[in-house]
Amino acid sequence: MSIAADPAAGDPAPGTRFPPAPGDFAELRDYAAIGDGRTVALIRTDGRVDWFPVPELDARPLFDAVLDSDDGGFSDLAPEEEFEVVRRYVPGTNVLETTYTTASGTARVTDALITGVAGRLPWTELARRVEGVEGSVRMRWCVRPGTRLGHASPWIEENEHGPVIRSGSVMLSVVGLDHGPVPDHGERIEGRFTTEEGSRHLIALVGTDGEPLHLPNPSIVDEGVDRTIRNWQRWSEEFRYEGPWQEEVQRSALALKLLLYSPSGAIAAAATTSLPEDARGGKNWDYRYAWVRDAAYTMRALVKFGLREETHAAISWLLKTIRANGPELHIFYGLDGGVPAEVEMHHVDGWRGIGPVVTGNGAQHQLQLGVFGDLFDIVRLYVSAGNVLDPETGRLLASFADGTCDQWRSPDAGMWELPETRHHTSSKMGCWQALDAAVELAEGGHIPGSADRWKAERERIRSWVEEHGWNEEIGAYTISPGSDELDASVLLHSVSGFDRGERMSRTIDALRRELGVGPHLLRYTGVGQEEPAFVACGFWTASALACVGRHDEAIALMDELVATTPNDVGIMAEMIDPATGAFWGNLPQGLSHLGLVNAAVTIRELTGLDG
Incomplete structure (x- = not known):
């Protein structure tokens, strides 16, 4: 359904009656984070x-209804009657503001994870503030603990300060101001109130894992919403x-x-696990890990934006971890x-019954030679920004450079983590x-x-x-020697500087002819039968067009992508x-957002285009 991103923008979307029924899966495009x-x-x-892992991003989620509608946990808050809704982020923040309009009035909900x-x-403290804007609105809320992907049997117990949910080692309590709690909890904690x-x-x-549970004064939590807004701004x-x-x-x-x-400075590739890449299932993975590739792209953006603390924390964590x-x-x-650890399967159905649901990622033990290029490129950028490497890091990088010399001739899984190995052209470019x-x-x-070596x-x-990766008949760099198949990841090596000339320009045209779907791009030849377009590839195309001097095309493509790809509040998934x-796929997906950011920066730098 169509959703307006701001109360002043467009027609609001129709809502549903409270509460949603079991088996009621939302479109992935409907989620804000x-x-x-x-x-x-x-x-x-x-x-x-x-979806709400407590208290760590990579924990089994306490609220997991996005993957398990029958037994998954959730927290509902909505009008009891039919409503229309518009939403936005408070400007400059990751605090969500949703405005509900019913026949009797308007109410505004502000959602924040408090800092x-x-x-x-x-x-962990998730605050949901409700304000009456005009008229009156009957609101109802509930908190239903889930089985945490089938690994816990939650229960609710009373203590002198109110109900406490226990789910394995996780404890969660609900506190509030004028929130109308209902004493008889059963399998959920719920309440009703009317706004004026x-x-x-x-x-x-409020939640913790394996430690005592702090129950804050609700007034302090309410103040924390405003403080969190200020912190983000x-x-x-x-x-x-x-x-x-x-x-x-x-x-x-x-x-x-x-x-x-x-807590560590790591950069997760996405915030979720097991959201399917296509309707057939099978390609469901956990992206709540720190990929060297994604971290490098993120750090490149952080350096460009002058964010010193995040850049240093991320690169220090990455190098120490390596x-x-x-x-x-x-x-x-x-x-x-x-x-x-290895991949673990969980016995829940998955989003809209599309499984499997897993923690872990099967690519863990693959050889991907392109990762050497990602690592060295961000270190080069870090040093060029005026920073100094420690001797131990210098020795480590020298050993990786020697390893690259020895390994670049080996077949690998490529950027797309394919099960079969081959001599991927883009991997060789990454070694270069x-x-x-x-x-x-x-x-x-x-x-x-x-x-010298x-x-x-x-x-x-x-x-x-130049000899084996280029196919003159196709007019493009192909996925591997002797192949007529194409691979969108070679576009990254326009930005890397491997090729910003005629061959890369011709490759862009070949990719758009064979893999293009509107402004978007599939990942590689033949994958269109399995999955939709990979969001980042469209932005890589815009970057590559700018790198080869086709500036007007780059700007036009970027305009189309930013207008159609994010959802109403600017969030992007892995696939579209x-x-x-x-x-489709996990969200928010870092690589998608990085594609947008780095394309905008590249186009600005190469064209001189201002806002």
């Missing part, structure tokens, strides 16, 4: 919180980007900030800095990128090692790609159906 630097909650257009005076709280013009109500969910004031698509870039930067895991889990370079790590950066770092005195091997890689606009 809020976060506190430690976890993320997903909220539907009708006000239901369907403290000195940063994130040592517990100027009235104010609050429902706050102060962060946004430090964010520096003046150029085209400024509002969209800032919103994507805020979405990426949700994925920055503040050292601690060496000597090999893994493609992703746990948010706590470890190497994640790694050695190009290593040479620059060595010649600048930042890392030890043999720059790295130069020689860099040129061997270029020669290999260009025909319907439906989202």
